[in-house]
Amino acid sequence: MKIKALIKEGIRDGFPIFLAYFAVSFALGIAAGKVGFSALQAFVVSLTNNASAGEYAGISLVGVSAGYLEVALMVFIANARYFLMSCTLSQKFSPETPFFHRLIIGYAITDEIFAANIGRKGYIEPAYSYGVMGMAMPGWAFGTALGVIAGDVLPSFAVSALSVALFGMFIAIIIPPAMKNKVIAALVLVSFALSTAANKLPLFDGISQGIKTILLTVVISLAAALVRPIPSDVDCE
Amino acid sequence: MEHNIWIYILVMAAVTYLIRVTPLILIRSEIKNQTVRSFLYYVPYVTLAVMTVPAIIDATNSPIAGGAALVVGIILAAFGKSMFTVAVVCPVVVILIEFILTKL
Numbered sequence: 345m346k347i348k349a350l351i352k353e354g355i356r357d358g359f360p361i362f363l364a365y366f367a368v369s370f371a372l373g374i375a376a377g378k379v380g381f382s383a384l385q386a387f388v389v390s391l392t393n394n395a396s397a398g399e400y401a402g403i404s405l406v407g408v409s410a411g412y413l414e415v416a417l418m419v420f421i422a423n424a425r426y427f428l429m430s431c432t433l434s435q436k437f438s439p440e441t442p443f444f445h446r447l448i449i450g451y452a453i454t455d456e457i458f459a460a461n462i463g464r465k466g467y468i469e470p471a472y473s474y475g476v477m478g479m480a481m482p483g484w485a486f487g488t489a490l491g492v493i494a495g496d497v498l499p500s501f502a503v504s505a506l507s508v509a510l511f512g513m514f515i516a517i518i519i520p521p522a523m524k525n526k527v528i529a530a531l532v533l534v535s536f537a538l539s540t541a542a543n544k545l546p547l548f549d550g551i552s553q554g555i556k557t558i559l560l561t562v563v564i565s566l567a568a569a570l571v572r573p574i575p576s577d578v579d580c581e
Numbered sequence: 582m583e584h585n586i587w588i589y590i591l592v593m594a595a596v597t598y599l600i601r602v603t604p605l606i607l608i609r610s611e612i613k614n615q616t617v618r619s620f621l622y623y624v625p626y627v628t629l630a631v632m633t634v635p636a637i638i639d640a641t642n643s644p645i646a647g648g649a650a651l652v653v654g655i656i657l658a659a660f661g662k663s664m665f666t667v668a669v670v671c672p673v674v675v676i677l678i679e680f681i682l683t684k685l
Contacts, residue, residue: 364664367665367669368665368668381586385586385587388590389594392590392597393594394597398593398597399593401628402589402593406586406589412584412588415589415592415593416592416596419592419593421624421628422628423597423600423601424621425622425624426597427600427601427603427604427621428621429601430600430604430605431604434604434605437605446602446606447605447606449605450602451598451601451602453601500642501642501676504640504642504675504679505641505646505672505675505679507640508641508647508671508674509668509669509672511637511640511651511654512650512667512671514632514633515671516654516662516663516666516667517629517664518625518626518630518633519655519658519659520658520661521626522626523659528626531623531626531627531630532627532630535630535634536630539630539631539632544635557628557631557632560631561628565620565627565628568619568620568623568627569616569617569620569622570616572619573615573616574622
C-alpha cells in the first residue's frame, strides 16, 4: 500500500514535467526532422537520451555528418552537468536500497526529474522516482516524434519560426540565473561574443561545428571556474 | 564515410547513460574539488549560450527575424516569464517579422 501511494505521488509530481517536456521537445523534433531523423528515430533518441541541450547538440552534429567520436565528445560535454547531479543523487540513496535501483533511476537524471528527487525529504524512495519517471519521460519522446511529423506537414515559414522555439527555451534557462548572478551574466555575454566570432570569422572555417562548441564550452567554463570558483555551499543545480 | 542515424543514436544514448550512472555506481561521496565543481556548474550556461548565438540568427529565413526573437526572448526571460512562454513567443516574433518583411 505504501508503495502504491508513493507511485501516485510520483505521478502527480511528474505530470507538470510531462506537459513541459511535451511542449519543449516538439521544437527538438522539428530540429531532428530537419537533419533527417524519422519520427521513430526521434522517438528513440529522446527515449534513450532524455536531454535537451545534449540531444540538440548531438542532433545538430548529425546534421553535418560529424564523426561518431565528435558526437560522443559533444554529448559528453553538453551533458556533463548530469555527472554532478548523479554525484549529488548518490548521497540520497540509503545503504539499504538494492543496487539495481541506482541503474534505473540514474537513467532519468534530467534537470527537472533530478529536482523532483532532490526536493524530497530523506532517502530516495524508488517507487516515487519511478512514478515521476514513468509519467514525465514519455512526454519527451512523444513530443519529439510529433515535432518531426509536424515539421513534415507544416509550411516552411512555420518550420523556420518553430525552430526558434528551442532557442527560446535555452534563453529561458540561462537568462534568469544571469539576472541574479553577475558571473553567469558575464559568461553568457562572453559565450555569445566568442561563439559569434568563431562562427563568422573566416579564420575558424576549417574547424567543425562540434569541435567549436566543445572548445568554446570547455575553455570558457574552465576559465570561469579558475577565475571565479563557486562558493562551496552553492548547490549544483 | 557514410554515417548511420541509428549508430549516432546508440552513441548518444551510451554516452549520456554512462555520464548519469557512473557516479551512482562508483562515487559514494560528494565531489570536493572546487575547480571541478565550478566547471560543472558553469558548463550548462556556457554551452547553451554558445549553441544559441549565432545559431538563432541563422535558423530563420531572415536574420533580422532571428535577431528580434533573440532580443524579445532575453527580455521576457529577464522579466521572469516561464520557459513555455518564451518558447512560444520567439517563433511568433519570427512569423510576424518575416511577414512584415515580405510586405515591405
